[in-house]
Amino acid sequence: MTTKLMQGNEAVGWGAIAAGCKFFAGYPITPSTEIAEMLSRELPKVGGKFIQMEDEIASLAACIGASVGGSKSLTATSGPGFSLMQEHIGYAAMTEVPVVIVDVQRLGPSTGQPTSASQGDVMQSRWGTHGDHPIIVLCPVTVGQSFELAVKAFNYSEKYRTPVILLLDEVIGHMREKVDLPDFDSVERVERTATDVPPEWYKPYGDSLSDVPPMANFGEGYRYHITGLFHDILGYPTTRLDEIDPWIERIHRKIERNLNDITLVEEDLSESDKTVVVAYGASARSARHAVKLARQRRTKVGMVTLLTIWPFAEDEISRVARIAKRIIVPEMNLGQLALEVERVAGRKKVIRVNRANGEMVTPQMILEAIEDR
Amino acid sequence: MPTQVEHTEYMYLRPTKKFPNVWCAGCGIGIVMGALIRAIDRIGLDKDEIALVSGIGCTGRMPVYMDFNTMHTTHGRALAFATGLKIARPNMKVITIMGDGDALAIGGNHFIHAARRNIGITAIVVNNAIYGMTGGQYSPTTPIGSKAATAPYGNIEPPMPICDVAKAAGATYVARSTVYHSVELDRFIEQAVRKNGFSLVEAVSYCPTTFGRMNKLGTTVDMMRLLKENSLSISAAEKLTPEEREEKIVRGVYYDVEKPEYTQLYEELIHNVQQAEAARLERA
8 A cells, every 4th residue: 555645536536447447548638638748658567558539539449448448447527528428438338348438527518617516517427428227326525535436437337337436626636635545456456357258159249147248359269240220139230129129128237236336425414413414526525525614513504425426226215215304415416415305305495505606515505505504 | 051151240230220321332341341340350459459430421321230339420520530439449459431522521630530540440432423411512532523412513622532642641551442343442451450450441332312313423333333434553554644544443461560659659659658657666
């Protein structure tokens, strides 16, 4: 273990290397560029490869291509680039190719405010590409967690054959904190399930007990077809309903039946907390401070931090809603994840604390909401 | 007793893929597919070594029929996907198959930059001067004056010279032929696939269903005859005036040079970085 002072963006890069990432393709954009810079320096040292592509569309395309070739792949971007990547997030979901996308959120819409923080891409990370598809989105609160969740992002991506989005914000990306980096060899790494059948029996999109079919890499003797069209179990285009329906059900089921594994939540609650703050990313830092101040004043308040924002932690928030009378959701947007909290909170009061001008939601704003009864 | 006719092409078609294919009767794309298979067969490449990456459109449907590692990607982005795959698997022969709209309009930026990097990918552009699958809208290679579904009064945009763009951008092999000159096309594709660098073959084709119908060019046979009569070799074209040349399809190898290939340069970079790093750790 080594202790270092570093940015969230750097921690993401180290997490990727610890997870076994061997390919990065990206395009410079504030406030994510440090990830590309550090990986251009570090990847060749571990035999990995870095390429700066001509735009973000090409970046994610190259990542998917490299992943099909067997390399764990990463790209990193921010709002405008994330918008450009949406088509290929859908392509990765459709073709079930593992890939990790980092979006360090900045203030939008459009060019917005490149050096200001935001949590404005919460809904885009869920629904940005067209069509129904599952997605996993992770949100670190600290620099150390940026490392840990980068590793998790790769592991989920390989395990479930799905794109995974690591959603930072400018605060976490650029903030420096002390991080205890583990020995990389001790980090748990998940590899995609390889097939063990003879090539002529291989069905790239066939049924499997786990709902995640084994994935053969190109160039290893399993010649098959990959397409963004709806496809049958061999990967060939299909328009048959009896092939489309089971596919759509399976790709959702492979995530839904593993919510226990995927939904990462930190709870700091007691049964008597009538007010609970639900937060994620940089806003969770303000929220934790506000909760601490409130407790010093003997106000009973609980705190739930969502590290996985998609799929949404329905069970956990429903449980909170059974205990609490009021749920406070601070966000650096005009209320995006609050919509989900409201959806599962029933008749319990959901109080939004929002700021969408590039500044953080302050602990004071959240404290006022906690004490405003 | 009927004699058994052996077609080389059949050995490279997928036994599990249902035919017929998606193309209209008389389409030229199948000829390019045959040319590609014959080129691969002549080089003697192993099927496992080959990856075909395509975009969207009529031409984008080509890889699915062939028994290689095949990837049908998004519109215009075949070269970007292929770039990642080639970097991850430098020993594979990565071949992209694109249409004119696919490669040069939506994918124009990737086309330029893949050529600029001189990455070892073969790009085959089937140029039928129209968006066929969506019903015949004008493309970046539609000739001036031609009619299209979105150019009902005739196209006023000048066509893009594919080979000139590839050469200027940095490709190391550039050739053009037509689907009528299939023996020549086989040879150019073979040379392109053998090339260690970014290689481009423009296969001039035609679309009888949309372009031919809207421009009253007759049957498939008439359009084939047009390719024959309206094209000539580079040496013959040199005798024409620039104005006369404009009207012709000039066939031949435009450019063939040797330059360092991208993935090899990167392997060298890794080797050098790792050696320097090992030396640094030894000193420390």
